[in-house]
Amino acid sequence: MDKQLELLQGTLDMLILKAISLGPLHGYGILLRIQQISKDQLEIQQGSLYPALYRLEDQGWIGSEWGESDNKRKAKYYHLTVAGKRRLQTEADKWNRMAEVIEGILRARPEEV
Amino acid sequence: MRTWKRIRAWLSALLNRSHMESQMESELRFHLEARVEDLVRSGTERAGARRQAQMEFGGFERTKEECRDARGVNFVEGLLQDLRYGLRVLGKSPGFAAIAVVTLALGIGANTAIFSVVDAMLLRPLPFPEPTRLVRLWECQPNRGYFRNVVNPRNFLDWRDDTNSFEAMAALAGGMTNLVAHGQPIAVPGVRVSPEFFSILGVRPVLGRAFSAGEGVAGHDRVVVLSYELWQRQFGLDTGIVGKQVNLEGLPYTVVGVMPRGFSFPKTKAELWTPLPLARTKDWEDGRYLSVVARMKPAVTLEQSRQDMRRAAEINAKARPDFDEGWSAEVEPMLEDATKDVRRPLWVLLASVGFLLLIACANVANLLLMRGAGRMREMAVRSALGAGRGRIVRQLLIESLLLSFAGMAAGLIFAAIGLRSLLTLIPQSAPLPRGEPIAIDARVLLFTFTASLLTAALFGVVPAVRLSRTDLQNALKQGLLQGGVGGHQILRRCFVVAEVALALLLSVGAGLMLRSFARLVAVDPGFDPEHVVTMQISLAPSKYEDNLKRSQYIEHILSEVRNVPGVRAAASIHFLPLTEKTSGSCFEPAGGPSPTAQSPVSEFLIVSPGYFEAMGIPMMKGRDFEERDNFNAQPVAIVNHAFVEHYFPGQDVLGKQLQVCWTFEKPVEIVGVVADARQGELQTPPTDTIFLANSQAPMYFASLVVRAKGDPRQIALGAEDAVHRVDPEQAVSDIRTMRSVFSDSVSSPRFQAVLLLVFAGLAVALAVIGVYGVVSYTVSERTNEIGIRLAMGARARDIARLVLREALTLAILALAIGLAASLALSRVLETLLFEVRPTDPGTLGLVCGVILAVSVLAAVLPARRATGVDPMAALRYE
Numbered sequence: 001m002d003k004q005l006e007l008l009q010g011t012l013d014m015l016i017l018k019a020i021s022l023g024p025l026h027g028y029g030i031l032l033r034i035q036q037i038s039k040d041q042l043e044i045q046q047g048s049l050y051p052a053l054y055r056l057e058d059q060g061w062i063g064s065e066w067g068e069s070d071n072k073r074k075a076k077y078y079h080l081t082v083a084g085k086r087r088l089q090t091e092a093d094k095w096n097r098m099a100e101v102i103e104g105i106l107r108a109r110p111e112e113v
Numbered sequence: 114m115r116t117w118k119r120i121r122a123w124l125s126a127l128l129n130r131s132h133m134e135s136q137m138e139s140e141l142r143f144h145l146e147a148r149v150e151d152l153v154r155s156g157t158e159r160a161g162a163r164r165q166a167q168m169e170f171g172g173f174e175r176t177k178e179e180c181r182d183a184r185g186v187n188f189v190e191g192l193l194q195d196l197r198y199g200l201r202v203l204g205k206s207p208g209f210a211a212i213a214v215v216t217l218a219l220g221i222g223a224n225t226a227i228f229s230v231v232d233a234m235l236l237r238p239l240p241f242p243e244p245t246r247l248v249r250l251w252e253c254q255p256n257r258g259y260f261r262n263v264v265n266p267r268n269f270l271d272w273r274d275d276t277n278s279f280e281a282m283a284a285l286a287g288g289m290t291n292l293v294a295h296g297q298p299i300a301v302p303g304v305r306v307s308p309e310f311f312s313i314l315g316v317r318p319v320l321g322r323a324f325s326a327g328e329g330v331a332g333h334d335r336v337v338v339l340s341y342e343l344w345q346r347q348f349g350l351d352t353g354i355v356g357k358q359v360n361l362e363g364l365p366y367t368v369v370g371v372m373p374r375g376f377s378f379p380k381t382k383a384e385l386w387t388p389l390p391l392a393r394t395k396d397w398e399d400g401r402y403l404s405v406v407a408r409m410k411p412a413v414t415l416e417q418s419r420q421d422m423r424r425a426a427e428i429n430a431k432a433r434p435d436f437d438e439g440w441s442a443e444v445e446p447m448l449e450d451a452t453k454d455v456r457r458p459l460w461v462l463l464a465s466v467g468f469l470l471l472i473a474c475a476n477v478a479n480l481l482l483m484r485g486a487g488r489m490r491e492m493a494v495r496s497a498l499g500a501g502r503g504r505i506v507r508q509l510l511i512e513s514l515l516l517s518f519a520g521m522a523a524g525l526i527f528a529a530i531g532l533r534s535l536l537t538l539i540p541q542s543a544p545l546p547r548g549e550p551i552a553i554d555a556r557v558l559l560f561t562f563t564a565s566l567l568t569a570a571l572f573g574v575v576p577a578v579r580l581s582r583t584d585l586q587n588a589l590k591q592g593l594l595q596g597g598v599g600g601h602q603i604l605r606r607c608f609v610v611a612e613v614a615l616a617l618l619l620s621v622g623a624g625l626m627l628r629s630f631a632r633l634v635a636v637d638p639g640f641d642p643e644h645v646v647t648m649q650i651s652l653a654p655s656k657y658e659d660n661l662k663r664s665q666y667i668e669h670i671l672s673e674v675r676n677v678p679g680v681r682a683a684a685s686i687h688f689l690p691l692t693e694k695t696s697g698s699c700f701e702p703a704g705g706p707s708p709t710a711q712s713p714v715s716e717f718l719i720v721s722p723g724y725f726e727a728m729g730i731p732m733m734k735g736r737d738f739e740e741r742d743n744f745n746a747q748p749v750a751i752v753n754h755a756f757v758e759h760y761f762p763g764q765d766v767l768g769k770q771l772q773v774c775w776t777f778e779k780p781v782e783i784v785g786v787v788a789d790a791r792q793g794e795l796q797t798p799p800t801d802t803i804f805l806a807n808s809q810a811p812m813y814f815a816s817l818v819v820r821a822k823g824d825p826r827q828i829a830l831g832a833e834d835a836v837h838r839v840d841p842e843q844a845v846s847d848i849r850t851m852r853s854v855f856s857d858s859v860s861s862p863r864f865q866a867v868l869l870l871v872f873a874g875l876a877v878a879l880a881v882i883g884v885y886g887v888v889s890y891t892v893s894e895r896t897n898e899i900g901i902r903l904a905m906g907a908r909a910r911d912i913a914r915l916v917l918r919e920a921l922t923l924a925i926l927a928l929a930i931g932l933a934a935s936l937a938l939s940r941v942l943e944t945l946l947f948e949v950r951p952t953d954p955g956t957l958g959l960v961c962g963v964i965l966a967v968s969v970l971a972a973v974l975p976a977r978r979a980t981g982v983d984p985m986a987a988l989r990y991e
Contacts, residue, residue, distance in 0.1 A: 026140075026143070026144075027140060027143075027144050028143065028144045028147040028148065031144075045171050046144070046148070046169050046170045046171065047170045047171035047172065047173070047175070047176035047179075048171070048176075048179075050137075050140070050141060050144075050176055050179075050180050051176065051179035051180050051182070051183040052183070054180045054183035054184045055183040055184075057184075058183060058184055069143070069147070071150070073143065073146075074139070074143070075140075075143050075147075076136070076140045076143075
């Protein structure tokens with residue numbers, strides 16, 4: 001397995017929003033889903049997930065309620081709010097534009113400059 | 114929206130703190146356990162799985178802390194923590210806390226008490242709808258220096274026709290009214306008013322109605338509106354009172370209404386109102402005696418109304434030059450008019466307590482700095498453990514807030530006590546300009562709260578910022594006292610200098626007021642106030658309309674009073690001296706043109722025979738009024754010394770004749786000259802006065818002056834009974850000794866002097882504590898050095914000088930600043946002082962001496978301690 005990539009600053013929030021946009025999840029589930037989608041290529045400090053969740057909830061982009069997990073245990077499930085959906089959209093757009101710009105810069109050949 | 118949500122989050126964080134904590138705990142636990150399960154499932158042995166899960170997760174407690182931060186409630190929790198910690202810290206040094214709280218309480222309490230007076234008198238709008246449109250109208254004669262003169266009835270009626278700036282105007286004529294209730298005559302302050310009076314003020318009766326326009330016409334005016342207080346006291350809140358008749362001035366009046374509780378017109382005592390039936394008849398042609406209130410039309414400005422009034426006054430002056438030439442009219446906003454005399458004294462008092470609070474702040478700031486020196490290590494440890502500077506500042510500020518709020522709580526108690534004793538300094542007979550109650554209410558509490566917050570900021574910020582700047586390295590080292598404290602000591606000296614300078618400023622103010630007051634009460638009024646009792650009677654016009662009957666009535670009363678055992682002399686005067694009442698009128702020497710508005714003006718007083726003897730005013734020439742000066746005889750006058758000096762210097766005035774505007778057609782002959790006495794107030798030197806005989810020019814009211822052989826209070830009752838013997842329906846009011854009239858007449862300068870003296874005393878006490886603190890601190894800081902000096906052979910005297918020099922330097926610096934400030938502010942006090950210049954060198958010198966002396970005294974104790982230093986111990990200490 002390749003060495004995991006360190007998460008870029010500020011992207012964790014976007015990843016969390018994306019992860020639960022696919023369906024409500026508890027904290028551990030979010031971690032698993034991100035790792036699953038990214039095929040384990042991202043290194044996430046697990047503890048740092050929770051302050052991010054609390055912050056997002058405080059800002060009103062996600063909501064939470066207590067429910068039951070697969071193995072019949074009580075767990076806190078997070079879902080996306082309407083504001084959160086919009087937020088995810090703008091974040092994703094911004095990210096895509098940024099990625100394009102950076103990609104363009106990195107592809108530049110000497111004669112094009 | 115968001116703010117509201119945040120506040121809700123904070124609140125729920127505070128209220129459900131343990132609930133949220135346990136939820137966070139179980140959420141994080143769930144994560145860990147789920148991870149462990151997954152690892153076990155993938156084949157890791159359980160103990161290893163647990164370790165790995167924990168490692169992957171990172172610091173559990175740190176995560177929780179970060180979560181709390183992320184939730185945005187950590188701020189509140191930290192605040193609570195700081196609060197608890199602050200309480201604990203203060204609880205651990207109760208001595209410091211007590212001194213700080215008491216100091217602040219004195220400052221805050223004094224401010225609260227004075228502010229409650231300032232607010233009730235000056236700041237609060239008058240208790241009428243749209244009060245800024247209410248104005249008072251006066252006549253004025255600017256070239257003679259008469260402003261705010263009462264108004265002539267005919268002029269008032271003309272103004273009403275000639276102006277268009279006002280919705281309505283009403284005239285008031287005050288006086289005592291005889292009310293017979295339950296067979297007892299009582300004197301009630303009554304005011305006769307134009308029917309529009311109540312609607313101009315915009316106040317409706319609680320019971321019945323106000324006057325109708327038709328009741329302002331003579332013959333229809335036997336109606337009365339009662340005050341709530343009179344209704345309560347005399348009629349037991351009888352709700353059936355409207356329509357009933359009461360006996361006023363010997364005539365039946367029908368009660369038409371009762372005003373709400375507390376209704377009052379500024380500067381006018383009134384418990385009942387009757388209509389004033391003004392008309393363009395002979396009765397209402399002469400004299401100036403009406404007060405006038407008006408309501409401006411909504412769009413009219415004060416300046417417009419002034420121009421309007423001046424124009425109306427010009428019309429009058431042209432129409433009646435004899436009476437009105439040289440006279441104009443003035444418009445004054447009602448609130449300013451009412452509070453004119455108290456405004457400056459009250460602002461001076463408020464400024465004084467403001468200074469007092471500043472001194473208290475400087476003192477507490479110094480205490481905090483001094484204590485801070487001992488807490489350097491604590492600060493250093495906290496910041497070493499990761500507390501940011503902001504956090505430390507916040508902690509210290511919260512401690513300041515705690516002190517300040519404790520000071521506020523104690524201060525409110527001081528204020529309540531102080532306010533009560535302060536109000537007792539105001540005599541009943543010299544009421545405040547506004548009738549509204551003075552109390553510590555919501556407005557005052559808001560002021561106090563704001564003042565406390567500001568106070569905390571004032572005394573807390575500098576020490577907090579200073580202390581949080583502690584140099585870690587130095588402070589953690591053992592020799593911490595020297596570490597970083599030097600700067601504080603300079604700061605503390607600055608505070609002390611400021612304190613002493615402010616204390617000096619206050620003491621100069623108090624000293625000047627006190628000296629001025631002493632000068633004032635030392636003034637010889639020209640009469641002898643001892644052994645004299647005075648009382649007021651007011652004659653019912655219905656019974657004594659006839660001039661002869663009126664003069665005989667007063668003579669009859671006086672002779673009855675003279676027969677009371679213990680009475681040496683009894684006489685009457687229409688305006689009692691020192692009650693701020695004067696009456697002026699014009700005159701001309703006989704034989705020339707008739708007097709007009711341009712003629713010389715003199716004070717006129719109507720007295721009975723024996724007045725000068727009863728008051729102890731020496732007769733200088735000629736004779737007193739006598740029985741033969743009756744109604745049909747040649748009108749006679751007595752003039753005072755000032756009058757002779759002014760108009761007939763060096764001449765014999767006896768036998769000279771004067772034409773007076775007062776009441777006579779015939780000239781009056783001067784038959785006597787008396788020595789000068791002060792009339793309106795003690796401050797004003799005697800003015801030219803013409804006395805007329807009561808038997809020839811009787812008034813509808815009189816003050817009886819009764820000289821006793823012994824204690825005047827013992828004959829008061831007998832004299833009152835004598836009056837009732839002459840007319841059982843005659844009410845007697847204001848029974849006071851002349852001594853207390855005298856004392857009440859100086860109540861407002863006394864009030865100012867006493868309060869300023871109290872504040873200055875507190876200020877000096879606080880400043881002394883400040884000097885003491887800073888000097889003792891120097892001594893403890895320099896114990897070492899003193900030890901070395903002593904070891905090297907310095908004598909105790911040298912050491913004492915060293916310490917005292919510091920106090921002296923601080924005091925002299927403060928004196929220079931304080932003196933400069935008091936000279937700069939001298940103009941503020943100028944108008945409040947009597948025969949004392951605000952730069953009076955004697956007072957300034959004395960105050961400087963006192964301040965210097967107490968400052969040095971404050972340093973004596975620390976100096977003694979310094980000389981007692983044991984060199985060996987001091988050196989070992991390091």
